[in-house]
Amino acid sequence: METFGARLHRAVAERGPLCVGIDPHPGLLADWGLPDDVEGLERFSRTVVEAIGDRVAVVKPQSAFFERFGARGVGVLESTIRQLRNAGALVLLDVKRGDIGSTVRAYASAYLDPSSPLYVDAVTASPYLGVGSLAPMFELAAAHGGGVFVLALTSNPEGAAVQRAVAADGRTVAQTVIDEISQLNRGAEPLGSIGLVVGATIGETGHDLDAVNGPLLAPGLGAQGGTPAGLRAVFGAALPSVLPSYSREVLGAGPDQEALRAAVERVLTDCRAALTTA
Numbered sequence: 001m002e003t004f005g006a007r008l009h010r011a012v013a014e015r016g017p018l019c020v021g022i023d024p025h026p027g028l029l030a031d032w033g034l035p036d037d038v039e040g041l042e043r044f045s046r047t048v049v050e051a052i053g054d055r056v057a058v059v060k061p062q063s064a065f066f067e068r069f070g071a072r073g074v075g076v077l078e079s080t081i082r083q084l085r086n087a088g089a090l091v092l093l094d095v096k097r098g099d100i101g102s103t104v105r106a107y108a109s110a111y112l113d114p115s116s117p118l119y120v121d122a123v124t125a126s127p128y129l130g131v132g133s134l135a136p137m138f139e140l141a142a143a144h145g146g147g148v149f150v151l152a153l154t155s156n157p158e159g160a161a162v163q164r165a166v167a168a169d170g171r172t173v174a175q176t177v178i179d180e181i182s183q184l185n186r187g188a189e190p191l192g193s194i195g196l197v198v199g200a201t202i203g204e205t206g207h208d209l210d211a212v213n214g215p216l217l218a219p220g221l222g223a224q225g226g227t228p229a230g231l232r233a234v235f236g237a238a239l240p241s242v243l244p245s246y247s248r249e250v251l252g253a254g255p256d257q258e259a260l261r262a263a264v265e266r267v268l269t270d271c272r273a274a275l276t277t278a
């Protein structure tokens with residue numbers, strides 16, 4: 001069975017280093033001339049999938065915007081996931097889950113067990129109950145070729161107070177997360193299946209991301225002020241493992257499908273240039 005790391009590596013080689021988020025904000029639904037209801041959600045998501053599902057390596061639906069509409073919204077999420085997979089995109093579901101181990105096991109089966117209606121290629125996870133509490137998620141991901149992206153240094157300004165706090169052993173909380181995930185990915189080729197989330201907005205951190213040997217999701221580009229040119233300062237020598245992620249910057253080009261595709265081309269060109277510049 002091919003690991004998530006290997007599948008991601010191949011998808012990026014074929015389609016380029018880009019993740020696009022499906023974040024149907026109420027304001028975006030309005031801008032697209034859609035009602036703020038489940039029909040609007042369904043049309044928004046279907047338009048994004050039809051426009052870019054066959055050309056972007058990773059698509060990241062933000063679960064919150066679907067859960068907002070209850071069971072019918074989650075139903076739209078299920079069909080969006082199915083459509084994306086049929087279009088050949090890897091699906092990273094942004095749910096930022098984290099809990100005590102026994103409960104994490106249930107979250108893991110919800111998203112990483114192929115028999116689940118919400119089965120995806122990878123999920124985002126929060127390590128603040130301890131990285132070890134996510135072990136059932138890592139295990140199920142490994143069993144089925146899935147991936148997990150663990151928050152390390154998030155793009156929001158409030159994150160640093162927790163993530164850069166120094167623990168009893170002198171390392172920052174973020175460095176502890178980085179070290180534990182590096183350990184899990186050790187020796188994996190071409191790339192480990194447990195990624196980290198590191199915001200594109202955070203500038204130079206003093207944290208060493210070189211040893212992670214897994215994908216580094218970089219949200220915060222575009223709408224939150226991060227730029228492809230700024231990625232080098234954040235990631236340094238780890239730049240080749242970066243997966244840049246945009247939501248509103250691309251989605252704002254819709255609902256015209258050609259315009260959505262043009263927005264993808266534009267940000268992909270910028271990201272390629274930023275990630276390959278010596």
Ligand SMILES: O=C(O)c1cc(=O)[nH]c(=O)n1[C@@H]1O[C@H](COP(=O)(O)O)[C@@H](O)[C@H]1O
Binds near residue numbers: 062219248
């Ligand atoms: O895990 C994430 O994707 C994430 C982590 C982070 O540190 N910052 C962050 O913005 N995100 C998500 O990335 C998306 C950013 O959306 P835009 O700001 O519209 O590009 C949202 O869905 C956020 O929840």
